[in-house]
Amino acid sequence: MKSFFSILTSTFLLLISIHSSAQHQEISDKPSIWKEKDDEKIDSTSILNAFKNGNFSGHFRYFFMGTNNESGLSDYYANAIGGGVKFETAKYHNFQFGVSGYYIYDIGSSDFSKKDPVTNLSNRYEVALFDFQNVSSKGNLSRLEELYLKYNYKNSNVTLGKQLLNTSFINLQDGRMRPTEVDGIWIDFNELKKTKINVGFLYGISPRSTMKYFRVGESIGIYPTGVNPDGTKSDYAGNLDSDGIYIVGIQNESIKNLKTLLWNQYAENIFNSALFQMDYKYDLNPNSKLLFGFQTIYQNALNFGGNEDQSKTYFEKNGNSQTFGGRIGWQNKKIEITLNYNRITAKGRYLMPREWGRDPFYTFMARERNEGFGDVNAVMTKIQYTNPKKTFKSHLAVGYFDLPDVKNAAMNKYGLPSYVQTNADFRYQFQGLLKGFDAQLLYVHKFNVGETYANKNYIFNKTNMSNINFILNFNF
Structure with a gap:
């Protein structure tokens, strides 16, 4: 398998020498990292035929x-x-393996092993393209991502194993080389x-910028931990105990132009988070709409918040x-x-492990978060343009965070x-000869x-700074 991946990577290097949107997805979207086909497969007559009629998908990426x-x-x-590469079998008695x-x-x-001499602080952004836990590693970083068994029933399915998820609290957050995955x-x-209903129990997390899966408690604290409410350095990394995460999500669109969303996430022995959100579109005419949105989140600690020793706990x-939060807006085609x-x-403080996903707030802007703070007022305005063929998309956003x-x-x-x-963001999907490539x-x-x-x-890596990214993807 290693030699197979090496061949694929070498092929990509040749493609890049000829020609080379990061997959920043909305957290309400179904994950589409691999761009795999959605074609319905007819049940095979044997397990062998299920594998022979399966689907291969590939993804190559360059990131500066x-x-x-x-x-x-x-x-x-x-x-x-x-x-x-990803492989998913055809259906065999409604089962699929991926x-x-x-x-x-x-x-x-x-x-990245060298710290800034003035502050004695480490790199924050670029190191996350590789292995956050091994900053000196320069290549051959391998990662098992998905390994699952799926059962399909009519329009529904049940998936067991390592997989991709997008929820309000646990999501791909894939603004680096690879996204967060769950088990x-x-x-x-x-x-x-x-109406769409999701129910899940997660017992493992593979955070973005890491190479392996961790138990739920172990996954919290891989990224920088900040300080405790009393100002002492947080010491919860490696000291949290949890059997897993229970999640329930309901999305309803029974009322025309109104989408209602409810998520509850119960991280056993640590904390519970509940989200309620409503988004409404009012038709001004056939070509334009007014946008309205409301969201609220409530969190509370469970037991001791992860550890009886409050200097080593996550949630006080x-x-x-x-x-x-809320939003108002206007859109046309x-x-x-x-x-x-x-x-x-x-x-x-609003607390959500940064290893698990990005903020679900209307005011979220790539490259910063408001997780870990209380008593915050944030205002953000954004204008987005999409060309009629949907091959080009851009947006300009400005936010003030008090x-x-x-x-x-x-x-x-x-x-x-x-x-x-x-933030200024430009994305383009190539067509014709270069179809399959997209850039951001x-x-x-x-x-x-x-x-x-x-x-x-x-100041260092926080404010009075700029960050530039160029990403080129090829999916097949």
Whole structure:
């Protein structure tokens, strides 16, 4: 198998020398990392025929990322290339088997083992293209991604094993080389008209930028952990106990133009999160609509929040948090304009392991999060254009994020000052001779607008910085 992947990767390198959208998907979308075919397969007469009539999918990616920090602080860059394949059998008595794997190579990057001499802090963004747990590794990073057995019933299915998921709290967050994956059982029930129900139990997580699967408790703390509410360094990495995550999701569109979403995520022994969201489209005329949205999230600790020793727990005992947000906007067939707001109350920090997924807020902007904070006001406006053939898409977004003071540890887990962020994103899907290729250019700049007490630790890789990304994919 290793030699097979090596051949595929070598082939991709040759393709890149001739010609070379990152898969930033909305978390409400069905995962489509591999772009595999959706053709219905007729039940084979034998297991052998199920394998012979199966479907191979391939994905190759080149990723350049560079970060330019404030003058006097370290800058970074990375070039990553990778490739992999997925195989899924045809149906055999409604059963299907699937497996996928991926290889990543560093083809020219900064030395991520060197810390910034001014702050003594490490690289934040580029290292995540590779193995976050082994920053010196330069190539031949292999990863088993999916390994599952699926049973199909009418429009529904049950999947057991390693798989891809997109939910409000656990999702692909795939703005690097490979996405977050999960291990468990997942039910996708679609037998009720205009209603989708998901039920799952997850016992393993393979976070983005790692090479293996971890038990649920082990998966929390692989990324930087920040500080406890009392200001001491968080020490929950490797110290959390959980049997798994229970998830229930319901999406209903029975009322015309109204989508209602409810998710509840129960991380056993650690915390519970519940989300309610409504999105409504009002028809102005056949070509344009007004957009309205409302969202609220409530969280509370379970037992001791993961560990009886509160210096080693994830969610403070008896802790809770509340967020709410909204959006208004307008769209036609080419343009969508939205004004978005989110409030995290001062009741407590909004906490969701960054290893599991990105924020579900209307105000989310790529390359930063508001997880780990309380008492936040965020406003973001975005204009998006899609050409009629849907081969080109672009958006410009500007957001203002009013955060607690960097020294307010109870409400500011990561010491991030208030900031203004701008994102410019351009994506193109090639046609004709280059069909199968797609490209993305993402430029991000963050301006500091908060007090930093002349401490560069509150600036480095956080504000007064820019981040540029060029991604080229080939799917077959």
